Structures are given as structure tokens and as C-alpha cells.
Amino acid sequence: MQQRTVVSLVGARPQFIKEALIGKLARERHIWRHVLVHSGQHYDANMSDVFFRQLGIASPDYQLGVGSASHGKQTGDVLVRFEELLVAERPDLVLVYGDTNTTLAGALAAAKLRIPLAHVEAGIRQAPKDMPEEINRVLTDHVSQLLFCCSDAAATNLREENIREGVHVVGDVMFDVFKVMKPLFDRGDILNKNGLVPGGFFLATVHRDFNVDHKEPLEEILSGLRRIARRTSLRCVLPLHPRTARKIEEFSLQPLLESLCVTEPLGYVELMSLLLHAAFVVTDSGGLQKEAWFAGRRSLVLMPDTGWRELISCGWNVLCAPAQEEMERRVLDFLSERVSCPEGVYGYGDAAEKIVVAIKKFLTSVSR
Ligand code: UD1
Numbered sequence: 001m002q003q004r005t006v007v008s009l010v011g012a013r014p015q016f017i018k019e020a021l022i023g024k025l026a027r028e029r030h031i032w033r034h035v036l037v038h039s040g041q042h043y044d045a046n047m048s049d050v051f052f053r054q055l056g057i058a059s060p061d062y063q064l065g066v067g068s069a070s071h072g073k074q075t076g077d078v079l080v081r082f083e084e085l086l087v088a089e090r091p092d093l094v095l096v097y098g099d100t101n102t103t104l105a106g107a108l109a110a111a112k113l114r115i116p117l118a119h120v121e122a123g124i125r126q127a128p129k130d131m132p133e134e135i136n137r138v139l140t141d142h143v144s145q146l147l148f149c150c151s152d153a154a155a156t157n158l159r160e161e162n163i164r165e166g167v168h169v170v171g172d173v174m175f176d177v178f179k180v181m182k183p184l185f186d187r188g189d190i191l192n193k194n195g196l197v198p199g200g201f202f203l204a205t206v207h208r209d210f211n212v213d214h215k216e217p218l219e220e221i222l223s224g225l226r227r228i229a230r231r232t233s234l235r236c237v238l239p240l241h242p243r244t245a246r247k248i249e250e251f252s253l254q255p256l257l258e259s260l261c262v263t264e265p266l267g268y269v270e271l272m273s274l275l276l277h278a279a280f281v282v283t284d285s286g287g288l289q290k291e292a293w294f295a296g297r298r299s300l301v302l303m304p305d306t307g308w309r310e311l312i313s314c315g316w317n318v319l320c321a322p323a324q325e326e327m328e329r330r331v332l333d334f335l336s337e338r339v340s341c342p343e344g345v346y347g348y349g350d351a352a353e354k355i356v357v358a359i360k361k362f363l364t365s366v367s368r
Helices: 013-028 049-054 071-089 101-112 132-142 152-160 173-184 188-193 215-232 242-250 268-277 286-294 324-335 351-365
Strands: 005-010 033-038 093-097 117-122 146-149 167-169 201-205 235-239 261-263 281-283 299-301
Touching: 005 013, 005 071, 005 101, 013 033, 013 049, 013 093, 013 117, 013 173, 013 286, 013 351, 033 071, 049 268, 071 101, 093 101, 093 351, 101 117, 101 132, 117 132, 117 351, 146 152, 146 351, 152 167, 167 351, 173 268, 173 286, 173 351, 188 268, 201 215, 201 268, 215 235, 215 242, 215 281, 215 324, 268 286, 281 286, 286 299, 299 324
Parallel strands: 005 033, 005 093, 093 117, 117 146, 146 167, 201 235, 201 281, 235 261, 281 299
Antiparallel strands: none
């Protein structure tokens, strides 16, 4: 049989992590011709290149170079450029990850060309419905033929929307990557460089539009981080997303950063090394709130809702409004409690293997 072609589209930090093991398995085993495309949604060296280097991801076969823009323009640019590439490559399947504008554009391009689509991290649902990531993931799920879910809850969400065919509960590829890479996470130099001691700090990240695009929530969050640091006598380490850095400047909030340990965006290994030594996490990142659990750290989640509800219902992670008093209170509460979270919520580290096997089976079942 002629070798099949799968085009895998990535563009933003969490997608590089999700691609890492799937691409590696496919290439090592020559199961299909794996063509990697980078949309260019994230382009700074510390938002992109460092992930390829640290995770051993092959260089992209194509760079679409879209860069930053409004949602419509960014999504539209990926759609136009990716469609051209698909027409030339004529793949047997397109693979997209997560919930970014790159994901939606890739899904639309494939669906309109009637190329089968596989969605990794399908079935996640989160209020409010008009959140950009929610729009991206719902629309992507509804045009996918293969839907790889991290948990039973995600598959239930799909069933409730009448999506029943092609659904596979495989676990979370981010957990696979965490397990494989964990031996590299003891990077003492990132602690030394920032004058930190193990357990003497908490890790914070904030980049969501609803938290940073307006002055009030951003000011409350930065003030909340300072209050938590004061009350717990821990340092706050804050790797700054470029969007957040720009907004802090625009709203003249720099004085609120003074007592915090602010860093550039960090590579995967550095961030995970910090996580393993952090007392706890405060974040609005979907990826980091799960990674915190992988590392046995609890998270205050600065969101009205989360797609990772399993970690909320067992009490491990706690949702919180962008309000300084509530942030302080909730952290003090969770530091005084003992909670455990059931094992295996996101699988056992074999999600990439299961995805590769399912795609292979799908490719042999469809005629060219
Ligand atoms: C995107 C995803 C979000 C994901 C996040 C991971 C969407 C709608 N959102 O959000 O789901 O959690 O990636 O980080 O796709 N910028 C740079 N350099 C870069 C990239 C971005 O300076 O390399 C700045 C630009 O000013 C840009 C802003 O960050 O306008 C936002 O970037 P964008 O990719 O639009 O969204 P994220 O906030 O990163």
C-alpha cells in the first residue's frame, strides 16, 4: 500500500508540547509520512524555537508565518495559507491540537476540502461560550472524524452534542510528555539564576484576554499576587507572556511588579523545573493547571470555569475571580487543607501511543 500522509498543524506553545510525542512515534515507526506545519501564531524564540529544541521536535516542513493579528485576520491568514498547502500536499488526514486560532483554521481548511480531520484534546468545554478558545474547540469538534479525548468527561460532553462516532478516550498527551521529560526537570540553574530556593516560592502565569486586556482585572491579579506573597512569605515567580507585558505597560502597572520575581516567557524544561520546586501555582493557563497536578502541586485557577473540571470537583484546583482579597483567601484556605486527587484522570502516559494506533487503523480503513 502506498504510504499515507498526515499533515500536523501547530502554532502555539501548548500545541508544540502535544505534537512532540505523536510526531516522534509516527516518524520513528514510519507509519505514515508526517508533515509538520507551523502556522507562526507564536514566533518569538522563547515562545516557539525553545520548545522545538527542548522537546526534540523535528523542524517544521512548512512555516506559514502568520504572526499576531486580530482573531479574524489571524484565523483567516492560517486558513488561506493552509488550504493552499493542503491542495498541494493532498494528505490523507489533518491533525490539529487544542483550541487556538490555528486549530480552528486548520479544521476549517481540512473540512472544506473534505480531508479527514483528527482533533487531539477533543470534547473540552468551558463557560463562557463566547470565549475564543471555546468557539475554536466546539467548531473543531463538530467537523472532526477522529476525536481524541483526555478523559471520560470530555467524551460525555461530545455525546451531549450528539458526537458519537470516532470518539476515543486516550488520556492526555501532555501527561505523556511530562512523564518522558521529567528526568530533565531538575534544572537548579533556573532557581539559582533567580535567587530562589526549593519550596520558597509560588509560580504564577496570566495571559487570558479576559484577565489582561482590561486594567481592572489585571491590576487586581497583580495586587493579589503581592498579597499572597506577603501573607505566605513566599516569593512570586511570574514568567510574563508578551501580551501581558504589553498590557502592564499600557495601563502603567509596572510598580505592581516591583516585589515580584518577573522573568521572560520560559521554555518547557525551565517552567517544569520551577513547577517541581514551587509551593503552589496561580494561573489562567489550561496547560499549567494540569501540569501542576502532574507535579503534585495545587493551583488557584484564575478563570470563571475550566475545561479541566475533574481537578476542580476533587478539590485539587480551585477556581477564583480576578479579585485580590478572594485570591488571598482561597490560597490561605487551600494551604490549610489536605486533598487528594484520583489517579489516572488523564490516563497513564500512553495517550500518544493510542492516538498513533487509532490513526493508523483509520488510515487503513479509508480508501484513497
Ligand atoms: C494563544 C491561544 C490560547 C493559548 C495560548 C498559549 C488563541 C485564541 N489563544 O493565546 O488558547 O492558551 O496561545 O500561550 O489562539 N505575542 C508575541 N510573541 C509571540 C506570540 C504572541 O509577542 O510569539 C503577543 C502578541 O502581541 C499577540 C499576543 O501576544 O498579539 C497574543 O498572542 P496570540 O497568539 O494571539 O494569543 P495568546 O494570548 O498567546
